Amino acid sequence: MNAPADVQEKLRALLHQMALNSGSANGKEPKSMEEHKFWKTQPVVKHDEVVDEDGAIEPDVPLDQVRATPYPLPKEFEWSLVNVEDDKEIKELYELLTLNYVEDDDAMFRFDYSAEFLKWALLPPGWKKSWHIGVRVASNKKLVAFISGIPQDVRVHNNVKRMVEINFLCIHKKLRSKRLAPVLIKEVTRRTHLEGIFQAVYTAGVVLPKPMATCRYFHRSLNPKKLVETGFSQLGRNMTMARLIKLYKMQTQTNTPGLRPMEEKDVKAVSTLMNKYMSHFNLAPHFGEEDVRHWLITRPGVVWGYVVEDPETKEITDFFSFYSLPSTVINHTTHSTLNAAYCFYYAVQIPDEELSKIADVSEREAARDKAIKDRLTGLMQDALILARQNDFDVFNALNLMDNSLFIDDLKFGPGDGYLHFYLYNWRCREVESKKVGLVML
Ligand SMILES: CC(C)(COP(=O)(O)OP(=O)(O)OC[C@H]1O[C@@H](n2cnc3c(N)ncnc32)[C@H](O)[C@@H]1OP(=O)(O)O)[C@@H](O)C(=O)NCCC(=O)NCCS
Missing domain, CATH: 3.40.630.30 (Gcn5-related N-acetyltransferase (GNAT))
Known part of the structure; x- marks a missing residue:
């Protein structure tokens, strides 16, 4: 009935789904490819590209050619892996996310993933400590940004690939629009390459180049x-x-x-x-x-x-x-x-x-x-x-x-919310929402 x-x-949408800055949901036009100063440099499908054959965009990088040192951060900040199994550190991560993670367009609701949930999400079989990446203020060690990956075998049409699922990208509200997100993304990519993985899957409410599926x-x-x-x-x-x-x-x-x-x-x-x-x-x-x-x-x-x-x-x-x-x-x-x-x-x-x-x-x-x-x-x-x-x-x-x-x-x-699915370094034919079988947290 x-x-x-x-x-x-x-019904209001909450969610990552929720089109924080989303071109489609808040009336703003999505950025052109040229305006994506970061994403235009990355191996992702371009907005105007039509794909009829699936495959890697760039070849795998041999280990000796993977950058050996972390990408530089502005001098006030330092990289710091978050030990998710440690009660104090998971609490720090919980607090960062509960105060700064995804909100709906009207700032009425904000995701409040529990600490227990975060442990479940970040410690699946095969999890890697090096993929729980934090950024702290060098002077007082406050955790101000985070990005994570977990390994997952993913099938896209007929190809099964070991991928990294990227989630929980978050930058403290006071540090927004300073181009820190691209540094976090490049660093998790580097650390993924070090483990011999060259494809990623991620979801976002925002429109980026280029969704391979969109769900409501x-x-x-x-x-x-x-x-x-x-x-x-x-x-x-x-x-x-x-x-x-x-x-x-x-x-x-x-x-x-x-x-x-x-x-x-x-x-x-x-x-x-x-x-x-x-x-x-x-x-x-x-x-x-x-x-x-x-x-x-x-x-x-x-x-x-x-x-x-x-x-x-x-x-x-x-x-x-x-x-x-x-x-x-x-x-x-x-x-x-x-x-x-x-x-x-x-x-x-x-x-x-x-x-x-x-x-x-x-x-x-x-x-x-x-x-x-x-x-x-x-x-x-x-x-x-x-x-x-x-x-x-x-x-x-x-x-x-x-x-x-x-x-x-x-x-x-x-x-109101839509969730876009993206692949990094994998070109593929688009997938209808009813043919998406991957649920990301
Ligand atoms: C998402 C977030 C980390 C982006 O940080 P920011 O300070 O707003 O943006 P920055 O100046 O550091 O970086 C801007 C670049 O990141 C890209 N970007 C923004 N949100 C992104 C996302 N969710 N996934 C991937 N890239 C994203 C932008 O498109 C831009 O790149 P471009 O110039 O190629 O278009 C930050 O807004 C945040 O923490 N938001 C709340 C939590 C959230 O929405 N997390 C993402 C969940 S999918």
Whole structure:
């Protein structure tokens, strides 16, 4: 069922998604290639370039030709790796991000990744200390900037590459527009080259040269009263609070038989299910069992992972997950935090054998979507119920993977935010949002 037209909820987008300086979302024209003083020097696809064959833009750099020393910083600053496993240092990183990381265009909300979340995000299998890069003020050692990378096998169309996923680029508000970001980006690139990796994947709300995919954020109200009070949502004309609450009311218990939290013993089955499901997408991670164990088993307050175990056969037939990313409500008298859950990875079984009998590609795609829509909608309904049980105010999802199959039925509304996906040193054909299978935190 679609939300009635008179609801007209203008759901605000938070998120990196959110087009901080974004050309598309705030009415400003995106910069021309010539105006990108930094990005025009980098191996990325140019704005006017049309790609019809995938491949590296520059060859790999032999180790002895990789710059051996860090890029110079202005003299008041120094490089400093952040030891994410150390309580004091993770707190410093948390404080930098909670006060200076991504805000929405109207500066009403700012991401508030928890310290536990940051450890989860930065310490996956194969993590490297040399990719947790901080900048401190030389005189007082205050942490004022950060950029990070984690290793990940990523498939783009038919090529699987070991890449670095770049995230948490942040510069203290007082140090903006001083061209520090390019130095951080060059330094993480150098450190990536030192490890023999030459491709990166990253996302941003801003338009840079050149998105290989663009997704839109959708939001499902779980606590509509608080969302309106904080300004995240607005009451449409002809809408009362009582009606709004009724509109988003849900059952309190989940429906799917055999749904239970994922456990260690499910890792193998979930890995198989996940990689099979991911084969449908043109940008997707390849998860080994270690990755599944790290990313998908519940960590209280950080990520929730569930499986469906067939009550009769005991087979694991589906799984889903969501993570917690609250936002600070900036300058609000009664509310300090918005508790947002974000849709993470999931998989349902696909009737491959039946589908393989359909020769026409678009007919086969339509039959696939039809076959999984009901199942997936039921699972995500349960995800919403679990998110509500865990006190989340809103459930966010991009229109990637098969999310468009349940977004309307489950009363998600479109946000203002878009998230652009980028590859560094890899040219590729563009990917439609529904063919994106990579979720970045
Ligand atoms: C993003 C941020 C680090 C950029 O720093 P800044 O001080 O505003 O910009 P600088 O003067 O240092 O550098 C400008 C260059 O960085 C580029 N840049 C800005 N945001 C970027 C991003 N998110 N990713 C990559 N490059 C970015 C600009 O396009 C510009 O390069 P160009 O001249 O080739 O176009 C800073 O604004 C910030 O910390 N914002 C809040 C957190 C955030 O949005 N992080 C990014 C999440 S994707």
